Amino acid sequence: MTNPTLSPEDxxxxxxxxxxxxxxxxxxxxxxxxxxxxxxxxxxxVPRLKKRKLQLRDQIWEIEALLTPDEPA
Structure with missing residues (x-):
């Protein structure tokens, strides 16, 4: 996955x-x-809270993927 170039503010x-x-x-x-x-x-x-927790986990993974460079520096 190619990450867009992020500004320091982003x-x-x-x-x-x-x-x-x-x-x-x-x-x-x-x-x-x-x-x-x-x-x-x-x-x-409890099932609703667990579903929300899974949604949060997915969002966390997405942001971590954005912040992780594609190639090592």
């Missing part, structure tokens, strides 16, 4: 977004673990 924006996604992913992991121990009355809550 890189900073992607890195900030990446950190926010990683934090949200980690928070969801903690919530899901807590709900596994204390089941909620809403049976669909």
């Amino acid at each position: 890189i900073a924006r992607y890195e900030a977004r990446l950190q926010a996604l990683i934090l949200e992913h980690r928070d969801l992991d903690q919530v899901i673990s807590h709900l596994a121990e204390n089941p909620p009355p809403d049976q669909l809550l």
Whole structure:
């Protein structure tokens, strides 16, 4: 995959977004673990949270791919 040339501003924006996604992913992991121990009355809550967690993981991978150069420096 060929990555577009990113400006320093783009890189900073992607890195900030990446950190926010990683934090949200980690928070969801903690919530899901807590709900596994204390089941909620809403049976669909955990599956929805797991789906959101997978979406976050995909977004994290996409941004990491953008920030990773194609060829070693």
